[in-house]
Amino acid sequence: MNALHDGWIEIGHIDDIPRQGARVVAAPGGNIAVFRTVDDAVFALADRCPHKGGPLSQGIVHGHQVACPLHDWRIRLDTGQAVAPDEGCAARYPVEVVAGLVRLRLLPDSGCPNA
Amino acid sequence: MSKPRLVVVGNGMAGMRTVEELLKLAPDLYDITVFGEEPHPNYNRILLSPVLAGEQTLEGIVLNPREWYAEHGITLHTGSPVVRLDRTRRKVETADGRSADYDRLLIATGSRPFMLPVPGADLPGVIGFRDIADVQTMIEAASRYRQAVVIGGGLLGLEAANGLKARGMTVTVVHIAPWLMERQLDATAARLLQQTLEVRGLRFLLERQTAELIAGESGRVCAVRFKDGESIPADLVVMAVGIRPNTALAEAAGLHCNRGIVVNDTLQSVTDPRVYAVGECVNHRGVAYGLVAPLFEQAKVCANHLARYGIARYTGSMTATKLKVTGIDLYSAGNFTGGAGCEEIVFQDAGRGTYKKLVLKDNRLVGSVLYGDTLDGAWYFELMRDGTDVAAFRDRLMFGRQHLGDSGHGDAQARVQQLPDTAEICGCNGVCKGQIVAAIRDKKLFTLDEVRAHTKASSSCGSCTGLVEALLAATAGGDYSTAPSKKPLCPCTEHTHDEVRAAILAQGLKSIPETMRALNWKTPDGCPKCRPALNYYLLCAWPGEYVDDAQSRFINERAHGNIQRDGSFSVVPRMWGGLTNPKELRAIADVAEKYNAAEVKITGGQRIDLFGIRKEDLPAVWRDLAAAGFVSGHAYGKALRTVKTCVGRRWCRFGTQDSTGLGVKLEQATWGSWMPHKFKMAVSGCPRNCAEATIKDFGVVCVDSGYELHVGGNGGIKVRVTDLLCHVKTEAEVIEYASAFIQLYREEAHYLERTAPWVERVGLAHIKARVVEDADNRRRLAERFRLAQASAQVDPWSARAAGAAPHEYVPLAVLT
């Protein structure tokens, strides 16, 4: 894995993440879950459910959402927000795929108050 | 290329619901033109009664305002009845000279009130009760005249009478039958209803036949005369004696009609497949429906075919009736009069004004009438719809769902209305009555799913579902559309579990995406409810062939361990029949130390649980356990869990057979098999039953003469004692019967339905017929099970220890 300019870090190939699944990136600030959806979009969220900290990476990925494995909260992958009526959000990390390689930045996007 | 044209005749409830469903499926497929006879956009006809009673406004009942038609590019002609249909030229023409060509035609002309063919029926002041114009006529009459007569004491007549009374008229209801609503109520319930309405000031003349309507000096109706010669004054006569399907247009065009346009299961005219018809103008399998719930089901199926998906079938509906007169609780469904082979259970409390009648046939509920207390109406409807065998709780059936002894709500007397706001309803999520009621009120919730989403009540173990439904009914009031006659698998589809299973076999569907495509799933890749179900159904249908979809499994089954609240996992190796030995125990001890298991515990299933294992360590833990001969205990799976045994004849002074040995054999034959839910067995060596075999999914009680086989027990949320399946003589028979029973359960039960509710739903007789009485069928079932086991009995732990699915356990990257 290579550090690139602007704080982007290469973490692996998209094919290393199962479609409709996720992989964990162990980072100094805590685990980050990197998701790949059925349409091959890639998202990254803190691997902590806003409810009681459940590991979102272990949930069932459907559409652009993940269902937390502990108590089934639904979290939107694009915003990190819990689906109503639940409230809360998981910090979102910038992620991109360039020529099949997945790159991540360790600085979460702002916008999630309890991140 | 221009789009095909869809012309809709009839801008009413069924027609527009079909268009709405069509737009959901295929928004841009057709150029749509709608013709409506009435000058209004589509409105909720049902709510004409509250409008008449002054509880609703006309503006408030519009369903699709004109902007809606414009937004969807639909051409709408109101006040423009279609008078001619030319099927050869595929064209319709209206009274005001418009015309439209069609590629597909949808007829949804509803019905017309039936007007008694008596002299004077066409006088001014004599109307039906069908549309906005009728309601306006009635409201106007109420402001100028005093005497109203409603002919017909059915649902519609009583709602009209109640409304006219509320508007200050003196109202007499004339009815030909000996009691009111004779098609929905028995005599007793009808009497109670009549008494309540009389207290409110309505008058009733029963068993009276109208002979003539008499005109006054102004030419307007002034009296009603009966066959017996008596007559009563009337300034307004509302005829509510029935409806006739409105088929004039269709008949003139040569479409086969017989009390309705005759359609097939795809809602196409049997004469002309380009012509679809839905709603009250239709005769489907000999039935013309007059309530919206079935019409909405027709609309769904019709839209599915118009959208060219072509998979749905309409096979008829079961209907339930409610009277919309404020303050009166009345519910009726199915066959409430009984008849040959039927039995009735009746409860009556004149003091409280409640009356309930349940009609049973072959231990299944076929009809119900509830008056005064309709709380359990939805539950009874569910039992009817699902054809649930009620033998096991027949004695408590009358007292409603709360009385089935759900744990945690054991006080059978406590009815939900009497509970204080602070009473805890959902024990799993700590939700109390006040919170649920507030959410239903403030958030305008109507369905169980909505309450679950907003409050979490009933979303975990489900034992409080009945209470939550009761609160819904009491708070929101029953909505006419809340009881669809079939229950979809999940919100991603309209199909039931059974329909999905049948389609997988019939259409040879081999993967989840293929199944979703063929069955027209509404979401791109399903949800956590349907994906695991589909994965199981496919696995069961195509053993050895279907490739399991790990991403459609809940984490426990995907990682082959139980996830804990802190994200670590627990590990439970299999201990055949609860037997172990020093070597195994030593291996477990070594693993516990080597991988820092936080706790070691004997489980309720006679084996050992290692807690707090880190996910990354799982493959290594399994490798060490496999080296000592262990395989997965599937403590995490919808699969065979444990076979509990007692010591049996080998040691126990009472033992009649080798219960421990038989338990081991049973477990060896059945481990590894995926099932709709978890499955537990036990073998007890004598009727003292130390292995608790009579609360297991399959339990064996050894007796001197052989083995008693018991099925459908459950020791969990709701304790259920097993039913005795049969008695057999040899161990080989025990294994064969167990295999056959398991296979039947695997092939028939709904995903996440344990054997206890499954046995209750289909009935023990159904199972006996297939497993006990039909020896050939039993052998075939057992053979299919053996076949499936050939590919299922692969230890998932050693596979992963040897390197399978590494991505599941190793991080993608470790950043420092």
Ligand code: SRM
């Ligand atoms: C470990 C164990 C408790 C123990 O320490 O003894 C256990 C632990 C759990 N049980 Fe259990 N059950 C255990 C024996 C039982 C028993 C007793 C038995 O099997 O003899 C029952 C009642 C008998 C029965 O099932 O009929 C039992 C009835 C349940 C139920 C309610 C099932 C029901 O149909 O009502 C659930 C909830 C569910 O499955 O949805 C449940 C669910 C669970 C779960 C999986 C909860 C969850 O989803 O995370 C627990 C996992 C804890 C963990 O992380 O390991 N557990 N559970 C037992 C494991 C037995 C084994 O060796 O495999």
Ligand SMILES: Cc1cc2nc3c(=O)[nH]c(=O)nc-3n(C[C@H](O)[C@H](O)[C@H](O)COP(=O)(O)OP(=O)(O)OC[C@H]3O[C@@H](n4cnc5c(N)ncnc54)[C@H](O)[C@@H]3O)c2cc1C
């Ligand atoms: C007062 C009242 C209360 C009711 N209460 C309930 C209830 O509580 N629960 C329940 O389930 N059901 C109830 N119903 C029944 C329910 O309203 C009907 O089942 C439902 O409206 C039928 O839908 P439809 O589309 O078949 O017919 P309609 O809704 O009647 O629509 C047919 C439309 O086609 C129009 N039309 C007819 N011929 C032509 C033509 N040639 N050209 C153009 N347009 C034409 C009609 O004017 C009408 O607008 C009630 C009905 C009434 C009248």
Ligand code: SF4
């Ligand atoms: S082990 Fe079973 S009873 Fe105990 S807390 Fe967990 S689910 Fe509840």
Ligand code: FES
């Ligand atoms: S921790 Fe995620 S739903 Fe509870």
